[in-house]
Amino acid sequence: MSRVALITGSTSGIGLGIARAFAERGYDLMINGFGPEEEIQQIVSHFSATYGIKVGYHGADLSRPEQCVDLVHFTCKMFGTIDVLVNNAGMQYVSPIEDFPTERWNEIVAVNLSAPFHVTKTTLPLMRSRGAGRIINISSAHGLVGSPYKSAYVASKHGLIGLTKTVALEAANQNITCNAICPGWVLTPIVQKQIEAKAREKNISMDAAAYELLGEKHAIKKFARVEQIANLALFLASPEAELITGACYTIDGGWTAH
Ligand code: NAD
16 A cells, blocks of 8 residues: 655645655655645646656645644545655744734744644544654754744744654654754745845845855855755655654754854
């Protein structure tokens, strides 16, 4: 029987890269996230045709707890199991705290932190009943260190690491692990927007803005690649990683070594 991976926020960026890596290994996939309908249909049909796997899509808005639960139930109904859960969907907003809109705070905490809670809470009993499971939370270097103007993001990503450790302990000795990946800068739409904002604000080129962004944080002046994050997720889902749980793995070019 083929294995099943549910990957939230997998219509773009890191989530899409993780979905591709699991598809290449023959996992059936549940895709989730926003985007134009035709693009999502293309992703679904490309994965199923290229890799000969079953692919489902659920458009749950993860800021809504009941839709988080429905996503898990829909996946179970379609596949009968979830072997790997990747809590990847995330959002960013940048503003000094005194101007930070409260509704943005609520939305970011809902998607980045509460959604992994709701999805994990609903998935864990199923993993327990099957006697196996892997949960991988995509946190961030901002789950380990702060930066100004990112109060909601930094707080939610720190919280996600706390959730990771707690789930790891609750699921220990049940052949279920829970770990976090903490990327530095990865060139995806969420970061592209920040580069554009910097280029506008400083009246510099996109390349100069990208290099400045890297320079502020990464010791190694390169963006991490989506494939590198995906390969680590694959490793954490593998039998070789059975004793790795409650851990945070950075792929951040030395950002958090400072
Ligand atoms: P992205 O913007 O390319 O992708 C985000 C995905 O989440 C998309 O599929 C989007 O549709 C989905 N999403 C957003 N809000 C949602 C909601 N309410 N309900 C359902 N889906 C929703 O960004 P990315 O860079 O691929 O980010 C993926 C994860 O990696 C995020 O959690 C992000 O915080 C984290 N991360 C990214 C970087 C980076 O440099 N790109 C660094 C560290 C951590």
